[in-house]
Amino acid sequence: MTSNADRLAFPASGKPEKLVSDQMIQARANDWDWFSLKNLTASYFGGEDVARVAREAFVRHIGDNVVHQTGLHPSVRKWETEVIDMALDLFHAPVGAAGTITTGGSESITLALKCARDKARVEKGIDKPEIVIPQAAYAVFNKLSHFLGIKVVQIDHSLDYRADVAAMEAAINENTIALVGSAPPFPLGVVDPIVEIAALAQRHDLWMHVDACIGGFMLPFAKELGEDVPDFDFSVPGVTSISADFHKYGYSYRGCSILCLSDESLVKWQGFSSDAWPAGAYYSKNLAGSRNAGPIASAWAVFNFLGREGFVEVTRGIINGRKAFIEGVEEIDGLQVLGTPQGPHFAFKADGLDVHAIADALMARGWGINIGSKPDSILLMLSHHHHQIAGDFVSDLDGIVSAAREGKLRAKGEDEVYGIY
Numbered sequence: 001m002t003s004n005a006d007r008l009a010f011p012a013s014g015k016p017e018k019l020v021s022d023q024m025i026q027a028r029a030n031d032w033d034w035f036s037l038k039n040l041t042a043s044y045f046g047g048e049d050v051a052r053v054a055r056e057a058f059v060r061h062i063g064d065n066v067v068h069q070t071g072l073h074p075s076v077r078k079w080e081t082e083v084i085d086m087a088l089d090l091f092h093a094p095v096g097a098a099g100t101i102t103t104g105g106s107e108s109i110t111l112a113l114k115c116a117r118d119k120a121r122v123e124k125g126i127d128k129p130e131i132v133i134p135q136a137a138y139a140v141f142n143k144l145s146h147f148l149g150i151k152v153v154q155i156d157h158s159l160d161y162r163a164d165v166a167a168m169e170a171a172i173n174e175n176t177i178a179l180v181g182s183a184p185p186f187p188l189g190v191v192d193p194i195v196e197i198a199a200l201a202q203r204h205d206l207w208m209h210v211d212a213c214i215g216g217f218m219l220p221f222a223k224e225l226g227e228d229v230p231d232f233d234f235s236v237p238g239v240t241s242i243s244a245d246f247h248k249y250g251y252s253y254r255g256c257s258i259l260c261l262s263d264e265s266l267v268k269w270q271g272f273s274s275d276a277w278p279a280g281a282y283y284s285k286n287l288a289g290s291r292n293a294g295p296i297a298s299a300w301a302v303f304n305f306l307g308r309e310g311f312v313e314v315t316r317g318i319i320n321g322r323k324a325f326i327e328g329v330e331e332i333d334g335l336q337v338l339g340t341p342q343g344p345h346f347a348f349k350a351d352g353l354d355v356h357a358i359a360d361a362l363m364a365r366g367w368g369i370n371i372g373s374k375p376d377s378i379l380l381m382l383s384h385h386h387h388q389i390a391g392d393f394v395s396d397l398d399g400i401v402s403a404a405r406e407g408k409l410r411a412k413g414e415d416e417v418y419g420i421y
């Protein structure tokens, strides 16, 4: 435990502005630039112009509170309403669908799970709710279910690394309230069989949530490019809700996401109202209270700056990159890509070799990567500019894998972590 003597004291007096700023710049000297070419983790770079448009919109609204959009900042209301409309349109939402802007994927998913839980409690009397999720679903489903008192039944993926729908069906019982599919999940770029999971949900009268936090603003454009992308949105019968993150492949600054509900009648399970305090009626559909308006403004600006055509072009870059990386990785003896990726990322394993040692060596050469488990794998999350360095990466990887095969590599022995280590 830290003793008070070790604790930093609250500054007694202020420092000159320049000193404060210099101190921070110096501390940041070894941080990565998020848009760095060698950063193959979740960084989502849409290009310098896109980043500039997003930043300017963000900064313009940096002091505005979303909660005050009705009284103080009517423009924020416009950005929010229009961004929701555009997202619902992109996801083929039926007339009467509803959207809520949130602070991120975690909040969108919390609200979806809360809706499913409260609806099932009232309409079916389920007080020990369970959800059935595929192995690769984001860990946030486990975390949020923990907060919401929902049991998570997690099903191993099938041999093609997609959700195993038959096993999901076998796991449904009288307490099941919802099924989940990802488009695509974080550990793999492989979209779950949403059509089949949604049909299953319909047969059992269950809530079906599609986690499109990664793919929501990438897969529709990949489809336009003629890529083989499975249907994942409201065009699929049985989909109740979709989470999609503007702050991923929608290229807004963090935190901005949307929860879409197939029908506005479902919003009643999401919202909260109270008149228990002496400051007027309180109503909120969000988990967060005060929120910076910057992220929503940046989402609106990017949507309008790029439009459908611009998104298609940025997505083309991602797909070209993914293809170049995968082709190179698959040529290296002993490496195998997991499943058939349709999203902006992919993972590969190296049977018989120490994946952690390979990962350490890649990072020692300045590559930012993620590590996956079940099976041990290396995960590359691509943006549109990464195709430029596919060759460099593959050449480094080739040398590293040869060294691993010759027993010349050792892992640092750290535990796996999420993110760059």
Ligand SMILES: Cc1ncc(COP(=O)(O)O)c(C=O)c1O
Residues within 6 Å of the ligand: 042, 103, 104, 105, 106, 107, 138, 140, 182, 184, 185, 186, 211, 213, 214, 245, 257
């Ligand atoms: C598939 C998926 N779902 C949900 C989330 C959670 O999103 P956030 O970090 O914005 O809360 C992530 C984050 O990377 C994700 O990859």
